[in-house]
Amino acid sequence: MTVLEYILLAGLLVTAIAAPLCKRLLNTVIVYLAFSVIMAVLWSLLQSPDLAITEAAVGAGISGILFFLTLKKIHELKGTKDE
Amino acid sequence: MSNTPENKTLTERLVSWVNGEREPKDQTLFVMEKRHRQPRRPQPSDEEHEEQERHRFRRFLRGFPVAAVMICGVLVAVLVWAVMTMPAFGEAGNPINNEVAEHYLEYTEEETGATNAVTGMILSYRGFDTLGESCVLFLAVSCVMLLLGRDAHNTDEHDLLKIGQEDTIEKQAPDRILQQVARTLIPFIFLFALYVLINGEVSPGGGFSGGTILGCGLILYTVSYGHAATSRWFSAAIYAAVRTFGLLLYAGLYGYYIFMGANGLESTVHFSMAIDLAVGLVVACTVYGFYTLFQRGEI
């Protein structure tokens, strides 16, 4: 275990705890995306690059888009309210 | 069944229920409820009712964090206990270090024709598992289609107006910067996706990662050039055909593989590569379908 892995694991814990504690749903989604990015780096440090690719693409890309679209549907984003 | 108001047969009632003409409520109960002339409690007025509801909601919210913390604590305790009872990490006598793993590592290339042991394992030795995952993705898109798909019954003028507004904004003021960058990048994204798909048997990657990258490229194209540009060459019919073809290709190839005795087909066809392509098609269609269904409710 190197120092970098300890830092990343600490970041993983912090983001995992911070995500449900955010007041706004948008902040929760962004913190969750940060969690996914840290997780992708950790996967590649654990020598499983295929998981890292998938985590980076799905966790940080697709699920972020889907969360944002859902927030837009329920009018949680700024500028998507009707009047 | 004698006291049903309309003496319909079971099939007719089922049809009317499916069409949404009536709720599947028990008729006898309904009749009994009607006989009570006087309600037992005085019916609250609207304001009182609202106040009661708000009070109940607030009480629920007060109990909610306690319950959440308790459930999380129990889950964490169970998981920690499970981890503590596991054998120590990296010891030679652990149950994972048996002959199965050695066999996989030693004979994967010989038996499946895939240099990458992970690909050989998930596509040949445990192909049914991956077939199930592909089916899950297929079914997920189908369910999202059922839930979010727009048709004549669940679309009102408001939705159509909003979508029309977005379309006109996209058509009249397209983002030139985004379009130029997307035109530069999208060929390389598709190339990289194909590289990951085809090289799944020799290098990290494979169906799931390559398919996701392919879907991301499609989403970027749709975002930058508008939905109409994509649906011109990737319509709903082609979409359904592609994702069904992917799943059927996988099922057919794997069925043939099992039928031939599961002894590897590397001499006749690049088995892992073909299955990787099939999985990639399914995954790319899933990702793109999620995006368009969430965004507009149609492919």
Added chain:
Amino acid sequence: MAHDLLTALGLALLIFGLFVFFTAVLGLYRFDYVLNRMHAAAVGDALGIFCILAGLMLLHGWSLSAAKTLLILVFLWLTSPVASHLIAEMEVTTIPNLHAECKEETR
């Protein structure tokens, strides 16, 4: 001698890149308005990334990994300004009172 010089240059670039990222994060926290914060963050996106990746390439020497790093640099330089542009455009089009936040200039 040349090797030492390259190493020193790479280290200097790395440290400067870290400094740029530090200022970017500081600006992100200190500023209030979206466009100001984006201005701070975009410095890190463009200059900081360039300094750090160039420093890594100089430290590592010319190889296939350095070529891949160069490709990553090109990709980030293509995409991150576009992302910043889109966020800024969204902010300007959706904010109801832009005058109150900043001075407008029409050209």
